[in-house]
Amino acid sequence: MRTIFFIIGCFATSIVFSQKNEKLALTPPMGWNSWNTFETNVNEELVKGVVESFIKDGLKDAGYNYIVLDDGWMSKERDSQGNLIPDPKKFPNGLKTLSDFIHSKGLKFGIYNCAGDKTCGGYPGSRGHEYQDAMMYASWGVDYLKYDWCNTEKINAEAAYTTMSRALLATGRPIIFSLCEWGDNSPWLWAGKIGHLWRTTGDIYPCFNCEFSHGTWSSWGVMRIVNMRKDIRKYAGPGHWNDPDMMEVGNGMTLSEDRTHFSLWCMMAAPLIIGNDIRKASKETLSILTNKNLIAIDQDSMGIQGFRVSQKDSMELWAKPLSKGDWALCFINTSSKSQKLTYNWSSNTITDSLFTFSLNTKNTSYTVKDLYKNALLASTKKPLEASIASHDVLMVRLTKKQD
Ligand code: GLA
Numbered sequence: 001m002r003t004i005f006f007i008i009g010c011f012a013t014s015i016v017f018s019q020k021n022e023k024l025a026l027t028p029p030m031g032w033n034s035w036n037t038f039e040t041n042v043n044e045e046l047v048k049g050v051v052e053s054f055i056k057d058g059l060k061d062a063g064y065n066y067i068v069l070d071d072g073w074m075s076k077e078r079d080s081q082g083n084l085i086p087d088p089k090k091f092p093n094g095l096k097t098l099s100d101f102i103h104s105k106g107l108k109f110g111i112y113n114c115a116g117d118k119t120c121g122g123y124p125g126s127r128g129h130e131y132q133d134a135m136m137y138a139s140w141g142v143d144y145l146k147y148d149w150c151n152t153e154k155i156n157a158e159a160a161y162t163t164m165s166r167a168l169l170a171t172g173r174p175i176i177f178s179l180c181e182w183g184d185n186s187p188w189l190w191a192g193k194i195g196h197l198w199r200t201t202g203d204i205y206p207c208f209n210c211e212f213s214h215g216t217w218s219s220w221g222v223m224r225i226v227n228m229r230k231d232i233r234k235y236a237g238p239g240h241w242n243d244p245d246m247m248e249v250g251n252g253m254t255l256s257e258d259r260t261h262f263s264l265w266c267m268m269a270a271p272l273i274i275g276n277d278i279r280k281a282s283k284e285t286l287s288i289l290t291n292k293n294l295i296a297i298d299q300d301s302m303g304i305q306g307f308r309v310s311q312k313d314s315m316e317l318w319a320k321p322l323s324k325g326d327w328a329l330c331f332i333n334t335s336s337k338s339q340k341l342t343y344n345w346s347s348n349t350i351t352d353s354l355f356t357f358s359l360n361t362k363n364t365s366y367t368v369k370d371l372y373k374n375a376l377l378a379s380t381k382k383p384l385e386a387s388i389a390s391h392d393v394l395m396v397r398l399t400k401k402q403d
Pocket of ligand 1 (some may be wrong): 070071108112119180203334
């Protein structure tokens with residue numbers, strides 16, 4: 001009898017204290033967000049064009065499904081009942097119609113707001129309106145909320161994000177909750193129980209390794225973001241992800257740099273949120289973003305965030321344990337010249353001491369697949385030899401050989 005009460009008690013407790021929809025984002029979310037390219041210049045036609053491109057250019061088939069409207073979708077004031085109003089010039093048919101359109105194409109709809117009184121762009125924030133706004137989003141069929149952190153002076157971050165998380169849960173609609181407080185309050189320590197992903201860093205900038213100053217704050221190149229946080233991979237996993245920001249692939253870096261950026265996001269099990277004008281993307285950009293070999297690394301069901309194994313002479317090696325004993329390895333040439341790589345498998349054992357995996361090629365032999373060329377290379381019985389262009393990668397997947 002006591003055991004039955006205990007089980008019922010545990011079950012009830014988990015219902016009462018469940019603070020988010022636990023079934024969402026079991027692999028890192030994938031989609032598109034308007035901010036990196038369009039800032040507040042969003043409108044219905046843009047979103048419809050993105051939806052069309054998702055279908056025509058194979059993005060939907062590759063697994064991208066959330067279309068997220070960032071800042072700038074609202075009117076500058078709430079209505080007399082305190083409701084948010086979509087900007088009637090940008091969205092003449094309202095957001096429910098747009099959301100129905102997105103859903104009719106088998107995609108999902110995301111939206112943006114902020115924990116402060118105003119968003120970063122000066123539109124009405126959700127502070128004091130959390131439940132009202134969440135209900136409105138649910139009535140529009142919103143599936144994803146990105147929740148920012150401007151104008152929040154003196155608010156406690158964990159409390160503010162918990163309020164919005166509860167408001168989303170109370171709607172009964174499955175809505176992914178994406179926290180965007182730039183890593184200021186170490187969200188990896190507390191956000192896993194209330195949200196599905198959290199920004200780890202400030203805003204990204206489309207350069208390989210630069211800092212771009214906006215006066216009082218800076219945005220950061222790809223390698224700056226990657227190097228900014230240490231030891232937080234243990235907090236990522238199915239349903240709760242470290243988010244190094246939306247991607248800048250196709251936004252002005254070289255193809256080599258775009259490949260490196262995309263590879264690192266996949267190695268880090270990062271959310272894959274496209275940030276370019278996908279309607280006008282080149283076929284090279286599309287081929288990076290829709291590379292199924294790479295996406296499979298990001299979306300691996302174990303959900304382990306990869307790690308840097310070594311860094312020597314401007315050559316980095318990253319590793320990510322995958323399901324069924326596979327491994328992804330990424331060699332990055334961070335120098336300004338191309339470099340030759342010779343990697344002797346038998347003299348290198350890679351150990352993931354945090355998640356207790358080890359890649360030892362002495363006793364087991366693996367096939368080695370080049371994931372961009374989609375070609376098998378020599379197995380781990382022979383050293384890996386390659387030439388890697390400046391700021392480019394060699395991205396391989398190791399699978400145990402059946403012999
Ligand atoms: C912050 C966020 C960005 C974007 C803008 C919108 O800077 O970090 O990703 O949402 O606000 O104003």
